[in-house]
Amino acid sequence: xxxxxxxxxxVWVLLVLAAHMWGRGFGPVAWVLLGLQFxxxxxxAYFVAVRSKNQMRTEFGNMLLDGLMFGIWMAALRFPLWPxxxxxxxxxxxxxxxxxxxxALLAAAVIACGxxxxxxxxxxxxxxxxxxxxxxxxxxxxxxxLLVVAKDAYARSLMLFQTRQQLRAKMEEVLAxxxxxxxxxxQDPLTGLFNRRYLVEAMERELSRCARAGLPxxxxxxxxxxxxxxxxxxxxxxxxAVIVHLAQxxxxxxxxxxxxxxxxxxxxxxxxxxxxxxxxxxRAQQYRTSLxxxxxxxxxxxxxxxLSAGVATFPEHGDSAEALIRSADEALYxxxxxGRNRVELAxxxx
Ligand SMILES: Nc1nc2c(ncn2[C@@H]2O[C@H](COP(=O)(O)OP(=O)(O)OP(=O)(O)O)[C@@H](O)[C@H]2O)c(=O)[nH]1
Numbered sequence: 588x589x590x591x592x593x594x595x596x597x598v599w600v601l602l603v604l605a606a607h608m609w610g611r612g613f614g615p616v617a618w619v620l621l622g623l624q625f626x627x628x629x630x631x632a633y634f635v636a637v638r639s640k641n642q643m644r645t646e647f648g649n650m651l652l653d654g655l656m657f658g659i660w661m662a663a664l665r666f667p668l669w670p671x672x673x674x675x676x677x678x679x680x681x682x683x684x685x686x687x688x689x690x691a692l693l694a695a696a697v698i699a700c701g702x703x704x705x706x707x708x709x710x711x712x713x714x715x716x717x718x719x720x721x722x723x724x725x726x727x728x729x730x731x732x733l734l735v736v737a738k739d740a741y742a743r744s745l746m747l748f749q750t751r752q753q754l755r756a757k758m759e760e761v762l763a764x765x766x767x768x769x770x771x772x773x774q775d776p777l778t779g780l781f782n783r784r785y786l787v788e789a790m791e792r793e794l795s796r797c798a799r800a801g802l803p804x805x806x807x808x809x810x811x812x813x814x815x816x817x818x819x820x821x822x823x824x825x826x827x828a829v830i831v832h833l834a835q836x837x838x839x840x841x842x843x844x845x846x847x848x849x850x851x852x853x854x855x856x857x858x859x860x861x862x863x864x865x866x867x868x869x870r871a872q873q874y875r876t877s878l879x880x881x882x883x884x885x886x887x888x889x890x891x892x893x894l895s896a897g898v899a900t901f902p903e904h905g906d907s908a909e910a911l912i913r914s915a916d917e918a919l920y921x922x923x924x925x926g927r928n929r930v931e932l933a934x935x936x937x
Pocket of ligand 1: 810811814815818822823824825826830851852853923
C-alpha cells in the first residue's frame with residue numbers, strides 16, 4: 588500500500604475509534620496511544636520500509652504488525668462490532684492485495700493473536716454495541732477504503748495495459764528488425780536478389796528434394812558480356828543500372844519456385860528446381876534475346892548489352908551443388924570463348 592493511502596486509512600480508522608472511545612471514560616494514556624498508533628506509527632513503518640534492503644519483506648512485516656495491533660485494540664475496546672469489523676477487514680484487504688487468499692488467512696491469524704494478547708492484558712470483555720456516529724463513521728471509512736483500493740486496482744490495470752501495449756510495439760519493432768537483418772543477410776543490396784550465402788543453402792535443400800523425388804534441377808549461370816567496357820564507357824553508376832536491369836529481367840521470367848541470385852559482380856545464378864535441360868536451355872535463350880533486344884536507356888545514353896550463359900542440369904551434369912556449378916561455369920567459359928552472346932550446355936559429367 589502506498590504511503591498516502593496508508594496514512595489516510597489510519598486517520599479514518601482513528602476517527603472511528605475516537606468516536607467510539609469518546610465519552611466512555613478512557614484516560615489520557617489511551618488517547619496518547621491512539622494518536623501514536625494511528626498518526627505516528629504509519630510514518631515510522633513507512634520510513635523503516637523504505638530504508639530496508641528488502642522493502643517488500645519489511646512492508647509485509649509491517650502489515651503483520653498492523654494486524655497484531657488491530658487485534659489488541661479490538662480487545663482493549665471490548666470488541667465493538669463496527670470498529671472491530673473495520674479494523675479486521677482493512678487489515679485483511681491490505682494483506683490480500685499483497686499475498687492473495689493466503690494474505691487474508693494470515694491477517695485473520697495475526698488479528699486473532701492480537702486479540703488474545705489484548706485479552707491477556709485487558710481481560711476478556713465484550714461490548715459490541717456502537718453509537719450511531721461510530722457506526723456511520725465505520726461505514727464511511729469502509730466505503731472510502733474500498734473505493735481507494737478499487738481506484739488503485741484500476742490505475743494498476745491501466746498501467747499494465749499500457750505496458751503491454753508498449754511491449755507489443757517493441758516486440759513488433761524487434762521482429763521487423765529481425766526480418767530486416769534476415770533479409771540483409773540473404774539479399775544482395777543492389778538488386779534485392781538472393782545472395783550467394785542464401786543460394787548455397789537453397790541449392791543443397793532443392794537438390795536433395797529433387798533427388799528424393801527423382802526430378803531434374805537446372806542451374807543457369809549468366810554473365811554480362813564485356814561489362815568492364817560498359818563501366819569504362821558509361822561510368823560505374825550506369826554499370827550498376829545495367830546490373831539492376833538484368834536482375835529485373837531475370838526475376839520477371841522466373842517461376843515461383845526458382846531462386847534468382849546475384850552470384851558475383853555481374854554474374855547471376857538461377858536455380859530452377861524440377862526444370863529439365865531443354866526447358867533450362869530455352870529459358871537461357873529467352874533471357875539472352877530479351878536482354879540483347881532492349882538496350883538500357885540511362886539519361887541520353889543507350890547502353891547495348893548482351894549476356895552469355897552456361898546451363899547445367901542434375902543429374903546429367905553433376906549430383907552435387909559444387910559439381911553442378913563447376914559444370915555451368917565451364918559451359919559459361921565456353922560461351923565466352925565462342926564469342927559471347929550465347930548459351931552453352933555443360934558437358935556430360937563423369
Ligand atoms: N558497376 C559495377 N561494376 C562492377 C560491379 N561488380 C564488379 N564490377 C566490375 O565488373 C567488371 C567485370 O569485368 P571482367 O571480369 O573483366 O569481365 P567482363 O568485362 O564482363 O568481360 P567478360 O565477362 O569476359 O565478357 C570489373 O571491371 C568489375 O570492377 C558492380 O557491382 N558494379
